[in-house]
Amino acid sequence: MRRFRAPLAALLLLPLLAACGGTSAPQEEPAGSPAKGGSLVFGVNTEPLNLDPHASPQDVTGLFTRPVLDSLVALDDKGDIHPWLASSWEISDDGLTYTFKLRTGVKFSDGTPFDAAAVKTNLDHIVDPATKSQLAAAAFGPYEKSTVVDPQTIEVKFKEAYSPFLAALATAYFGIQSPKQLALGPEALAKKVVGTGPFVIDAFVPHQGITYHRNPDYDWAPAIAKHTGPAYLERLEFKVIVEDAVRLGALTSGQIDAIAGVPPVNVKQVEANPKLTIIRKQAPGGNYNYYPNNEKGVFTDQKVRQAFRDGIDFATVVDKLYFGAFDPAFSAISPATAGYDKATETQWKYDPEGAARLLDEADWSAKDAEGYRTKDGQRLTVRWPFLKALAREQRGTLAEQVQAEAKKAGFDIQFVDVTPNDFTPKALAGDYDLIDFSWQRADGDALRNLFAISNIPNPNFFGQNLARWNDPEVDGWLTDALRTTDLAERAALYAKVQQKANADASIVPVYVFTYLLGASKNVQDITFEPQAFPTFYDAWVSKA
Template sequence: MTPHMYAVRTSALLLTALLALTACGGGTSADADAESGEPVKGGTLVYAVNTEPTNLDPHASPQDITGLYTRPVLDSLVTLDDQGKIHPWLASSWEISADQKTYTFKLREGVKFSDGTVFDAAAVKANLEHIVDPKTKSQLAAGFIAPYTGSEVVDARTVKVSFSRPHSPFLAALATAYFGIQSPESLKKGPEELAKRVIGTGPFVIDEFTPRQGITYHRNPDYDWAPPTAAHSGPAHLEKLEIKLLAEDSVRLGALTSGQVDGIASVPPVNVKQLKADSRFTLQTKQAPGGNYSYYPNTAGGVFKDVKVRQAFRDGIDFKTVVDKLYFGVFQPAFSPISPATQGYDKSTETQWKYDPDGAAKLLDEAGWTGRDDQGYRTRDGERLTVRWPFLKAFAREQRDTLAQQIQAEAKKIGFDVAFDDVTVAEYLPKVIKGDYDLADFSWQRADGDALRNLFSSSSITNAEQYGQNQAKYTDKEVDGWLDDSLNTTDLAERAALYSKVQQKVNTDVAVFPVYVFNYVLGSSKKAHGIGWEPQAYPTFYSAWVTK
């Protein structure tokens, strides 16, 4: 997630209100070192990350890292491949009614949870009901199935799920870890217990989750229901899996190069070239689908209510050069709110707007910001052109705090005073609810182009009753119509055409300042093999193995 969507998501969890990104997909796997030979059974793989979840229950938590921590434990009804195709997993087949309001699933036989509970239709119903239960305080999953009206247990192996209207993104949502199927018995233990431990049917079982340290797992010896997209079947190769929290980039990289861990997340861009050149290690990258890391102007109030001012900010800053220099080409400059890896991405957005400081100056003149104060900032009627940016610096990752400072310096050249407000997590949410900000920033990983609906539908604007991802507070009837139409069809081409219109319109209206496309950069020892990827750019460990 990711500052700042990760930071935003964390604040939400602490405040039980924030709805935020992305998500994890199905169970695809790719060998990191194909020529390494037959997998070795046993051993422990240690993997270091730079963030941790505050809540292990993916039904409640919106954090990306929650998906990473729980995917080894939780299977899903279906899985999603990189081309957007849905495959069976715990569900062996499904049918969609003619009006696209009802999904009927046939379930696999012989599946059981690690606590001994049998997986059946009642378990599926219990999970979906848990997600939409207000007591769960779901910050993400419930929003993915807003039209859900209920589930019917037809028989032990058949469950019927109903919606009040067509809802085409449902299957893709089911493939995420946020809809991972948990033991119905464990769901009865309540939110406090689920925040510390989840129980599923997956290839691993949690031993212990220790905040600020990490999480350990052991192999589920009974596992025999991997999806057809997986690299192997049966139990996991590893005997044990350990994920350690090492927040500092230098510490995490040092742990890898010294042999203390087998792999790390988020290799610092400055060290990518160095790691590539070292024969002891393998470097893998995966471009993340979903929302790019972007800045979202508050279009409903403040200085960015004026589209000319928004366009001046976007066009007057050389985002491409800043991104290229800071990230050494590891992250690509963004031009659309969604990444090229997302179903429905419109490549034509890459030429829709460009860096134009002279044009930006003219736009500010036209908007009335013609004066200059003694520090060189634009003024109008004695008021400085100030952009208020609540920034959770403590949660900044991928050098986003450094990036923000560089953008601040570039903005000053065209007359904007970008003022950071280093807020606490307790202070952030009230500002978003009240609209007391000019700029917000986050990324949000999700394989489905329906991410656009969450980011720009007027129904996704935050208010006192809900937290939505539309932090631009953007409202447009055409965009709302296209996004609603996208829910009515499962045809990927039709949906892509609608998503293209949305991308073009929000760029025209400057409802987003795209910054960069996030790439998950994974470094591993040559002793670690088979670390795979989910479609939403998270590593998977089901087919992983280690050599001595």
């Protein structure tokens, strides 16, 4: 057995977020110690449909639940793993068994004791088919079972070696919830989660926001935090403000303290304001990508997929729409993800003439009166279920611009308006030609979530392989990466996956998401967790 009391350096292939992420704009640090008390209001541009991070398909759920939920381990900016609710752990030599020793004296905010039984209840909840877990279950790999050894010791066993486990465990999607609250069922969990964290939820009102109050008993922050004991803030509020102009106006007028998603067009305006600052953080994991359906429809033909990608000048569209705030993407994963292959940046390019030749070769050589390509009298139509209700970062505007550029290349993009309720059935059934999403995850294993055959969605499982790319060779590389802790070996395997995804045009990389957080200079010490979402345990507001 190998024992770790952390930091656990170089065990996992993890992003060097400090080097690859963004930089913070200079801030005027107020004199004196952090102020205790007060409140912070944070304007957000989207919200989760379900607060239970074990079940939710949305990565933003991690933002809303991290103030409440602690994890067994913590991940720092250098990729090291540290104790949190677990004080230490051992990994068997074959990599199949993880044994965690848990902190003592910890309790959930509802008074329920934190112990090994509570951890087992949480892990079992994630894999329970009734939970219909999406993000969490997909990151759990070949999990087999959990066993309570004694009240402060739990053993987690895998069917196969799974080296990304600790990195996944550090995310809010594996946040430990009160067994008492879990027992209330999915409807209750969708509205409220209860954890051991520094804040406690007061109320979650859909389309309005969520309020929290400080947990006065909190005294088990990880060592990477800037302080110990309860949070500085007495009250924290996330206010849902979808409209960019309204959210920005609330910040500049001083109505709220910080906002997510500063509109790229307004970044320089905010930076020029002596009372405000911009904090940047490039997100790890899957970029904002378009996923053509490789399984059925027009995009089963690799030449058609490549023609769609190469026939649209994505880099220029992204640069103009986002004023350079977001970088164009060239791979499925972002440069902030360890294992990112820089060679992908020159692997493909905008090539309208080449795209036209590919469509000719694929027998889409004829054109109708409107200029769209046709074959056997049928137009080259792309059905795209676009979820407007949850679109952020002007993705709707981006989609319309892509639609216009695609028309020049001969593609007829038809948006299918869907609600959150009917989007999922379409995704599970593969009832689409193109679909879009981003997915932040602090590990190169994000590629397995995006491309493993086992992650192709089906009626019983919402996997992230919405490209429905079925490639046994790629599957083998991804499996090999799970079985080794050698960083160079894993990087080489992940490079192969990225290069083949580009060669096959199995996906269309669009842009690299960078978190643009605008804040009053009175707000201090907002930090970021591994998924590049802001956290507020160390945050405080100057009374100056």
